[in-house]
Amino acid sequence: MTSPPGDRAAANLGGADRPVPDVVVEPDADRLARAVGSALVARLAAAQAVHGTASVVLTGGGIGTAVLERVAALAAEPERERVDWTAVDVWWGDERFVPADDADRNELGARRALLDAVGVPAERVHAMPASDAGFAEPEDAAAWYAGQLAAAASEGGGLPRLDVLLLGMGPEGHVASIFPESPAVSDERPVVAVRDCAKPPPTRISLGFSAINAAEEIWLIVSGEGKAPAVARALQEDVGPRDLPAAGVRGRRATRWLLDAAAAAELDTGGQPVPA
Numbered sequence: 589m590t591s592p593p594g595d596r597a598a599a600n601l602g603g604a605d606r607p608v609p610d611v612v613v614e615p616d617a618d619r620l621a622r623a624v625g626s627a628l629v630a631r632l633a634a635a636q637a638v639h640g641t642a643s644v645v646l647t648g649g650g651i652g653t654a655v656l657e658r659v660a661a662l663a664a665e666p667e668r669e670r671v672d673w674t675a676v677d678v679w680w681g682d683e684r685f686v687p688a689d690d691a692d693r694n695e696l697g698a699r700r701a702l703l704d705a706v707g708v709p710a711e712r713v714h715a716m717p718a719s720d721a722g723f724a725e726p727e728d729a730a731a732w733y734a735g736q737l738a739a740a741a742s743e744g745g746g747l748p749r750l751d752v753l754l755l756g757m758g759p760e761g762h763v764a765s766i767f768p769e770s771p772a773v774s775d776e777r778p779v780v781a782v783r784d785c786a787k788p789p790p791t792r793i794s795l796g797f798s799a800i801n802a803a804e805e806i807w808l809i810v811s812g813e814g815k816a817p818a819v820a821r822a823l824q825e826d827v828g829p830r831d832l833p834a835a836g837v838r839g840r841r842a843t844r845w846l847l848d849a850a851a852a853a854e855l856d857t858g859g860q861p862v863p864a
């Protein structure tokens with residue numbers, strides 16, 4: 589099934605001026621996490637060289653967390669390229685609206701994998717609210733997070749500069765917590781409350797496409813054969829975000845599909861390694 593072309597516009601896909609996605613394939617999940625970890629360090633260091641600060645939007649999920657573990661390992665190697673972690677703003681693409689100490693929190697995974705080790709100052713760690721943080725409804729928490737983004741924006745824009753936005757992808761093509769056929773696909777707000785998710789936990793907060801596609805670079809990190817059909821479909825011209833939200837992602841300067849061979853198996857390259 590495909591979406592009508594208007595569906596892509598409704599999802600804030602950005603104009604035709606956006607660069608077409610590129611694809612990198614690594615042999616396996618471990619090599620993928622290592623390659624993306626190194627690339628992320630380089631990208632954040634480059635952003636700091638230009639702007640003095642860098643910003644990254646984190647994802648949850650297995651491979652996303654493995655990348656953060658790799659970045660933490662690199663940070664412990666003194667001879668490596670350095671990121672000044674005191675000058676990195678950390679945001680999230682989505683979060684589960686559960687108590688702060690719930691193992692389902694993406695924030696908790698990121699803190700354990702990277703943030704606790706590298707010492708990002710508390711005021712630069714912009715976690716999405718937990719369900720016990722004082723917001724009765726996820727809609728209130730989403731509106732608050734949109735306010736946090738707006739407060740960090742320079743020159744009165746609604747969003748700060750987002751240097752790299754990391755996304756995982758579900759086997760049905762969800763990104764952040766934007767699921768197929770859900771209201772979030774066409775919600776134009778930068779941050780949305782998500783209810784009744786097919787994948788537990790059912791209540792979440794997610795960036796919407798208007799915020800995701802405002803990022804300078806979007807990196808979709810995908811591993812495993814279960815995701816190969818969705819990867820192949822997302823890279824087809826005629827598939828829209830309502831059917832497959834990953835198809836609605838397009839960064840300002842780059843959209844990068846960073847895959848292991850299993851996830852790339854249904855592409856024309858047949859999953860053969862394609863180096864960066």
Ligand SMILES: O=C1O[C@H](COP(=O)(O)O)[C@@H](O)[C@H](O)[C@H]1O
Pocket residue numbers: 647648649650651652682683694755756757758759763764765787
């Ligand atoms: O629910 C979610 O799933 C995706 C993908 O997770 P994975 O374990 O299949 O890689 C993740 O990107 C998203 O942040 C998360 O909330």
